Amino acid sequence: KAGVTQTPRYLIKTRGQQVTLSCSPISGHRxxxxxxxxxxxxxxxxxxxxxxxxxxxxxxxxxxSGRQFSNSRSEMNVSTLELGDSALxxxxxxxTGRTEAFxxxxxxxxxx
Amino acid sequence: xxxxxxxSPSLSVQEGRISILNCxxxxxxxxxxxxxxxxxxxxxxxxxxxxxxxxxxxxxxxTVFLNKSAKHxxxxxxPSQPGDSAVYFCAASAxxxxxxxxxxxxxxxxxxx
Numbered sequence: 001k002a003g004v005t006q007t008p009r010y011l012i013k014t015r016g017q018q019v020t021l022s023c024s025p026i027s028g029h030r031x032x033x034x035x036x037x038x039x040x041x042x043x044x045x046x047x048x049x050x051x052x053x054x055x056x057x058x059x060x061x062x063x064x065s066g067r068q069f070s071n072s073r074s075e076m077n078v079s080t081l082e083l084g085d086s087a088l089x090x091x092x093x094x095x096t097g098r099t100e101a102f103x104x105x106x107x108x109x110x111x112x
Numbered sequence: 113x114x115x116x117x118x119x120s121p122s123l124s125v126q127e128g129r130i131s132i133l134n135c136x137x138x139x140x141x142x143x144x145x146x147x148x149x150x151x152x153x154x155x156x157x158x159x160x161x162x163x164x165x166x167x168x169x170x171x172x173x174x175t176v177f178l179n180k181s182a183k184h185x186x187x188x189x190x191p192s193q194p195g196d197s198a199v200y201f202c203a204a205s206a207x208x209x210x211x212x213x214x215x216x217x218x219x220x221x222x223x224x225x
Contacts, residue, residue: 004155033211042218043156043201048211055210090155097211098144103155 002026004093004104012110018079021107025072025093032074033101034066037088049074050097081111115139116204118216125223131189133219135202138183142204146213147176147187149198156201160187192223 005024013019025032033056034046045058049068068074072093078085088108092101117136125131133147143164148156162169162176162185169176175188189196199220203213 006155031211033213035213043213043215045212045214050210056212058212088153092155092213094211098205100146100158100161101211101213102158103148106153106155108153 004091004102006089006091006104006107008107009105010108010110012112013081015081015083015111017081018077019081019109021076021078021089021091021109023074023076023091023093023104025074025091026102029093029095029102030072031094031097031101032068032072033092033094033097034074034076035090035092036060037090037106038086043090046076048097055097078109083111085109086111114217115142116202116214116216118200118202118219120219121217122220122222125192125221127194127223127225128191131187131192131196131221131223133187133189133200133202133221135185135187135216136183137185137204139204139206139214140183141206141208142214143207144205145176145178145185146203146205147174148201148203149196150201150218151198159200189221192221194223194225197221197223 033048048056066076092103094101146161147159150156199218202216
């Protein structure tokens with residue numbers, strides 16, 4: 001069974017640009033969650049989607065947004081990038097959102 | 113407000129011995145707990161979970177214990193192996209919080225030969 005796939009693995013962007021990250025969940029998993037990992041803040045929850053609806057949202061500014069498609073694939077978008085957005089962005093999928101969550105390899109975003 | 117706390121940033125243990133990792137939480141709405149293992153620049157790998165209706169769950173070398181009254185859980189790894197060297201995260205999920213895991217800061221485990 002294929003795991004969670006995140007693309008791209010690495011990104012370098014300039015301040016002010018916007019970026020879109022992609023996540024393909026494990027087949028049959030309808031819940032996709034996004035997390036940001038930084039050395040100072042650890043793993044922080046961004047938002048969760050289930051059946052194309054955002055069910056839960058963390059404490060991040062509106063520059064961070066996401067969506068989910070009918071095949072459960074999800075994208076995360078960050079607009080007007082800031083240096084502080086440099087982080088490892090992780091996506092996790094689970095069957096319902098209340099079962100074991102499996103993570104992808106992450107996308108390392110560097111903002112310069 | 114850190115609702116999940118791993119107070120030991122590091123743990124060194126000899127190969128073959130037991131590793132015990134601890135985690136405390138403050139939110140009484142947490143009812144599902146997970147442990148993950150993580151290598152640098154990779155995503156966390158799921159190890160084991162436990163529901164609040166249980167006080168113990170085992171899977172191979174990994175056992176998780178939950179003490180609800182103390183709001184404390186622990187992960188035991190027996191026997192420890194060099195490949196277990198990684199950062200271990202405790203995570204918790206609340207009944208009203210779909211898809212959201214709250215993570216501790218992690219414990220770096222080093223298993224020495």
